[in-house]
Amino acid sequence: MRHVVAAGQTSLALLLAPGLAGLIRWMKARLQNRRGAPFWQPYLELRKLFGKEVVVSSNASWLFRAAPFVIFASTVATTALVPVLAVPLAFDTMGDLVVLVYLLLLGTFFLALAGLDPGSAFGGMGASREVTVAALAEPTVALAVFALALSAGSTNLGQIVAATLADPASAVSPGHLLAFAALFIVTLAETGRLPVDNPATHLELTMIHEAMILEYSGRYLALIEWAAAVKLLIFFALLGNLFVPWGVARTLTPDALLMALGTFLLKLLLLAATIAVFETRVAKLRLFRVPELLSVSFVLALLAVSSSFLLR
Amino acid sequence: MGIFGFLLGPPLLAASLALVTVPYRRAIGWVNAALSLISLAAAGALGAQVLAGKVVVAGWQDLLRADALSALLAACVSVVTVLAAWLGPGLGPHDEPRRTRRFQIFINLFAFTMLFAVTTNNVGLMWVAIEATTITSAMLIALDVTKASVEASWKYVLLGSVGIALAFAGTVLAYFDFVGLADPQGAVLNWTVLRAAAPALHPEVVELAFVFILVGYGTKAGLAPMHTWLPDAHAEAPAPLSAMMSGVLLAVALYAIVRWKAVVSAAVGPTFPNRLLVILGLLSLTIAAFSLVMQRNYKRMLAYSSIEHMGLMCVGLALGPAGTMAAMLHLMNHTLAKATMFFLAGRVLYRYQTADIARVSGLLQAMPGTGWLFLAGALALVGLPPFGLFISEFALLRAGFAIGRPWLMGIVLALLTVACVGFVAHANRMLYGTPPAGVASGEEASWRLVPLALCMGVLVVLGLIVPPPVASLLVQIAEIVGP
Amino acid sequence: MAATFSQLSVLGSSLTLLFVFVLLGRRGVPAYVNAFAWQSIVLAGVTTVVAYYGRRPDLYWVAGLLVVVKGVAIPRLLQRMERRFHAERELEPYVNTATSLVIAGLLVLLAYAISRPLVALSRLPTRAGMPLAMGLILVSLFVLVSRKKAITQVIGFLMLENGLALLAVLGTYGVPLIVELGVFLDALLGFLVMQIFVYQIHETFESIDVERLSRLRH
C-alpha cells in the first residue's frame, strides 16, 4: 500500500508539474493585464515537442543526448523522497534532504555539461552562470537543512514532516520562519525565476537556463522542460510541506489522502500566486547582483540556525 | 710501538721518497699509494686492538697512545689519505712533475702530522702536530700560484697560526695549574696524567684555559667566528687537499677540543664546557646555514657545509654521552661524505673550468657518474636518508631532546632546514638542465669514480646499519669523553 | 733569593712587553725587526733566570735556542725581506698611534683582569710576570689586527709567540723539553712558510699590503 501511495505521489508530481508552470504563467499574464495562455498550455507544448524531430548539433557528442535522461531521472528520483501527500514515506530510507540537494546538483551538472557540448557561446554562458548560481545557493540550502535537522533530529524528509506534525508549535518558531524565507529565495534562484533568471525571455545577455537548452529540440527538450517543471514543484512541495506540514496524511485512508491532496493543491496555488505577484513586481537583477541576494538568503539561514540554537 | 710504526711510518716514508726523487717519477706515486694502504691497514688493526679492550700505548713517557677516540680519528684520516693518494696528482701520465712532487711531499707530511696529532698522548705534542698541519697544508693551497690561492694561503697561515698560538696559551695555562699541584720534575704533558689529575685542578684556571683552547683549536676546526679562513682555503685548494682539510683536518682539530673537554669536564663539571660548545656550535650553524643560501661558488658551498657540520658536532658534544656518540658518528659520516664531495667537485671543476654555480648546469647529463654521485653526496650532506648523516643527526637530536633541551634542538633543526634548502637549491641548479655549450659529455677516467662510489656505499651502509664494532667504539668514546 | 728571582723575572717580562709597544709607536720596519730581536734576547734572559733560580737546567738549552733562532736568525731573514721590498714604513695603520697606545694600555689592564686567578693561585716567585705575558699576547694580537703590511704582521705574530714562550716560562718553568723543541721547530717552519708567502704576495700582488688581499669574499 505504502509503495502504491509512493508511486502515486511521484506520478502526481510528474502530472501536476507542467500545470503548475502554466498556472504561474497565466497568473502573471492576468496580473499584467494580458489574457495569457491557459494553464494547460505546457501540456500541449510537451505533446508537441514529443512529436517533433530532433536536431542535434554536429559538434555535440553522446553526452548531449544522454543528458536529458540523466536530468529527468535525477528529478524524478527526488520526487520519491519528498512528502507530497503522506508520511511516513516508502522511500524515506533511500535518501534524505542532503541526497535531494545532491540529486538536484546532479541534474545541474549534466545540464551545464550539455550546455557546453554544442560549442555555442550561449550554451557556455548559460552553463557558467547556472553553476555559479547553483554553487552560491548551496550554503543556504545546507543551513536550512541544518535548521530543520536541528529541530526534527533527522534529515530524512518524512521524519522531519512527522516531527513537525507531532509538535505543531515548532512550525511557527523564528528558526523555521527564517529558514522558510531563506529557502524561498533559494527556490527563486534554483528554479530560474525572477529576479535571478527570467523564464520568459530569450534575450541572450540575461539568459541562464534558457541559454543552456538553446540547442535542444524535440523529445530532449520536452524531457528537460518537464524536469524543470518538476523541480519547481519539488521546491514548492518542500516549502509547503516541510514548513507548513498541516494536511499531510499520516494514515493511508482515502479521506486523509483526499484531504492531503486538497491542502497540497491549495499550497501550490498560494505559492504560485506568491511567485506570480513577486515576479510582476520585481525586475531582474544584474547577474553580478545575484550573489548579494543569495548572501541575504545565507544570512537568513544563519539566523535561523542561530535562533534554533538559542531557543532550544 | 710496531703498530704505530705501520700507521705513522708510511706517510713519513712516502714524503721522504718524494723528497729525494728529483725529478718526480710516476713510480713514486704508485709506491706512495700502496704505502697509504699500509697505513690504513694499521689504522684498522689499531681499531681492532682497541675494540678488544686494549689501550695501545708505546714510546718514551707513553708518547703514543691510542684509545677508541684515537682509533676512530686515525681511521678517518687514513681513509681520506688513501683517497688523496689514489685520486690526487701522482699517478697520471700528464701530471706536471714539480708540482706533483711538491704535492706528494706535503700531502704525506700533512697526513703524518694529523695521524700523529690523534695518536700522541702528549697534549703539547698534539699542539705541535696540529700547528704543523697548518704549515704542511698551507704549502699545498698555493700549488698553483694565483692571486686567489696566495691570498687564501696567507689568510689561512696567519689565522691558523694565531689561532693555534692561542690554543698553546690555553695548554700552558692548564699545565700551569697542573704543575702547581704536582712535582714539576715528573710532570709531562700527558693527557692521561692530566685527565687523572683533573678533579684537583682549579676551576677558574681551567675555565680560562679552556676558553683559549676552544678559540684556538676552534679556529682550526672552522668554528665561527674563527671560520673565516675556511671557505677561502677550501675553495682555492686542489681537490685532494680540500678533501683532506674538510674531511679530516677539521675533525682532528675537533679531536683536540674533545680531548680537552674531557679534562675540563672532569675538573669543573660538564656545564661550563658544554655552554661554550653550544655557543660556538650554534653560531657556526647559523653563519654557515645562511651563507649557504646565497652562495655562488660550489666549493665554497661545500666549505660552508663543513662549518655547518662542525657546528652541529660541537652542539652534539654538549649533549651528554648520547650526544657525544652521535657527534662522533656524525664526524665519521661527514668525513666520508665531504671528502667524496670535494673529489667530485674537483672533477666538475676540471670539466667545466669554473667554480661558479651559475655556470654549471646539466651535470647529470654531461657527467652521469659524477653527477649522480654528487647528487647522492648532496643529499647525504643535508641529512637525508638513507645516508649515515641522517642517522647521526637523528641520534644527536634525540640526545638533545632526551636531556631536555627542546629549544636548543628546535633552533638546530630550523638552521639545518635552512642549510638543507640552500644547499639543495644550488645542487639542483648544477645537476639539472642542459650543459652549457662547449662542455663535453661523458666521463673521463671513470675508474676514479670507483673509490668515491665505494665511499658513498659505505655511507649508505652506515646509514642503515652501524656495524657493531663502530657502535662499541662509539660507546667507548662516550666513556672517554664523559658527561 | 726568591725576591731577586721575582724582581728579575718581572723586570724581564716588563721589558719584553715594552718592545711590543715599539710596533705601535714607530713606523719603520727596521725598528720593528730590532725590537723583535731585542725582545727575543730579553726573553732568553728571563729563561736563563728561571733556569738558574728554578733549577731547571734544560731551560738553558731553550734560552740558547731563543738567542740563536729568534734573536739572530729570524731577524736576519726579516731584514733581508724588508730590504727586498723597500717596505720600510708602515703607512696609515687602521688605528693611529695615539689610539693604538691607549688600546694597548687597556689590553694590558684586561690581561691583569683575566690573569688574576692565575696570580692568586700560584706560589711561584715568577707569578707577578704572568699578567705581563698575557698582556704581550693581547697586544701582539692587536698589532696583527691593526697593521697592514704583511711583514709587520709576521713580526706581530712572532711577538705573539714570544708572549706564549714567556707565559710558559713564567707560569710553568717551561713546558717539557720535547714539547719545547717541537714548538721551536714549528715556530721556525711557520716563519719560513710565512716568508715564502710574503714573497709570493709580493710576486702576485706587487705589494705586501695585506689590504689588497680581499678578493675572496662571501
Add this chain to the structure above:
Amino acid sequence: MALTLPLFLAMVLGHVVGAGGALLAPTRAGARGLTTLGAIVGGAAGLVLGFDTLIWGTPFRLEIPQLLAVAGGVSLHLDRLGAFFLLVVEVVAIPSALFGGAYSRVYEGTHSLRPLGVMLNLFLLALSLVPLADNVVTFLLLWELMSVASYFLVLTESDRRETRQAGLWYLAMAHGGLVLLMAAFLLLAASAPSTGFADLRTAAAALPAHTRNTVFVLVLLGFGSKAGLVPLHVWLPLAHPAAPSHVSALMSGVMIKMGVYGLLRVALDLLGGGPPWWGGTILAAGVVSALLGVLYALMEQDLKRLLAYSSVENMGIIFLGIGAGLLFQSYGLTALALLGLVAGLYHVLNHACFKGLLFLGSGAVLHATHTRNMEELGGLIKGMPRTAFCFLVGAAAISGLPPLNGFVSEWLVFQALLGGPQLPRPELGLIMAFAVAMLALTSGLAAACFVKAFGITFLAMPRSVHAAGAHEVPLAMQLGMGALAVACGALGVGCTLVVPSLGAVVAGLGGLPAGLMTGMPGLTLEMPGTVGVIAPAALAAGLLLVPVAVLVAFRLGGVDRRLRVGDTWGCGRIGQTPRMEYTATAFAEPLRRVFAELYRPTEDLSIDFHPESKYFVQSIAYRSEVHPWFERLLYAPIVSFLRRMAFRVRWLQAGSLHLYLLYMILALVVLLLVSRWTS
C-alpha cells in the same frame, strides 16, 4: 594467518625487483616492463596484506633491531589503521603502475626513464611501508624516503625550468615538514624508554599539557604540509602538475593522504586525543583548505594544476571529518567521533580513487595532445571516448554526485557535522553549522569546477590542432583508468559493505569503541550518530530505472524518433569556429567577479587600433591572472628574512684579514667574559 610475512616480503621484493630492473635491464623497453611488473606485483601483495589485516585483523609485526641500531632499530607493525592506508596506497598504485607502464614510453628517448622506474618503485615501497612504521626512526626514514623519491619523480622532466623550481619548492616544504615531525616525535620520545610507538603511547599520557599541545601543533604543521593544508599547500599546485601523470596520481591520490595517516596516528593514537581546540583547529583548517582549494582550482586553466588545487579542497573535506571526530572525541561523544573519523577515512579512500583517476585521465589527455592548457583543448570526447567517459565518472564522483563514492563520503561528513548541536557548548554547534554551509559551498563550487574541467577539455570543438588530432590512448592506460572508474562506482553503490569495516579501523584509538552499524545491513547506510539514512544502491537503481522507463515509454507512446544533425545555432552566422566557444577563463569569470576580494585579479587589456581609424580594432590582448596574495603575505616575509639574513652573513666574510683577526679576538674576549660572568 602465517601468510603475512611472505606477503610482506613479496611486496618489498616486488618493488625492489622493479627498481633493480629499471636500473639494470639491458633494453629501455625491458626497464619499462620490469618497472611496471615490479610495481604491480609489489602492489598486489600489499593489497592482499592490507585486506588480510583490515578484514580479519591479522597482526603483522617485524623487528629488525640490527638495522638503524643506533637510532632504535627498524620496527614494523601493521594494525587496522595502517592496513587501511596500505589499502588506499595499493588501490591507486596498481592502476597507476599499469597506466605508467604505457605512459612512460615517451621517456624512452631521454635520460629520465631509468631513474623514473627506480624512483617510482622506491616511492611505492616507501608509501606502502610508512603505515607500517612502528617507531620514530623507521617512520621518519620512510617518510623522508617517500619525499625524496617523489622529489626525483617530480624532476623527471627536469629540462623545464619550472619543473626544477617546483622540485625545489617541494623538497623545501617536505623537508620543513619532516623537521617539524622530527621535533614532535623527539619531544614525545624525550621521556620514553624507547622510540617505539607503544612506548610513546604510554609516555604521552604522562606528559604535561603544554608538551602535548606543542607536539600536536608540530604534527599538525608537519603533516599538514604534506597533506597540503592551506597555507602549507604551496608546493602542491607546483609539484603535482610537474610530475609525470601517473606519479601525480600517486602523489595527489595517495601521498598527501599520509598526512592524514600521520595526524591520526599521533594525535589520536599516540596522544589519545586532546582538548577541544585540537579538533577545532583541524576543523578550521579543513574549512579554509576546502574553500580556498576549490576557489583556486576554479581559476586554473592548467588541467593538472586544477586537479592539484582540487586535492587541497578534498584534503580540506577530509580534515573536516577528522576535525569533527576529534572535537566530538574530546567531549566524549564517541558515536559522533567515530562517525566523523569514518567520514574522513572514507573520503581518503574515495579521493584516492577519483583523484587518481582524474590525474590518469589528465595524463591521457597530455599523452594525446601534449598540452595541459585547457584553452587549447576541447572536443576530445570524440577522439578519445573511453578516456572521456572515465574522466566524466571521476569528475562526477569528485563533485559529490550520487550515487558515486564522493557523494557517500561527503554525506557522511555532513552527517558528522550535523551532530554539532549535541556539543555541550552552543558556539561550537554554530561553528559546525558554519562548517556545514562552507562544505556545501565547497561541493557546489567543486561541481562548477569540474563542469569546467570536463566541459572545456572534452566537449565542444577542439581549440587547437593538438586537440583536433587526439586519439585514444593505449589499452594499458585505459585499463588503469577503467579500474579506478569502476572503483569509484563500486565504492559509491557498495558503500554499505565498506563503511562498517572502517569503524573497526579507528576503534580502539583514543579510547573509541568499536562502531556498531544499524540500519538494514548491506542496503542502507546508517551509523550511530547519523541523523539521516541513505541507500545508495537503491538510488542508483532508481537513477538507472527512470531512463529505461522513459525509453520504453517513448517506444510505446510512439514518440518521434527522428534525429537530424545540423550546425550549432550561431545567431544566423554561418560557420562556427572554435574561437566563438566559451573559454575556460570565461567560464570561471562570474565566480572570479563574485570572489574578486579574495582573488585580487590583475587584469591587462591592450587594444591595437587600426592606424587609419580607431573605430577598427586590429587585435585585442586580454590577460588576467590570479595570484594567491595571502601566500605572498605569508611566504614572502619568510623568503625575504632568509635573504636578509643571508646578505648579513655575507658581510661577515668581507675579505679583510684584519677583520677576521678581530673576530677571533672578539670571540676570545667574549668567551672570557662569559666564563667570568657565569662562574
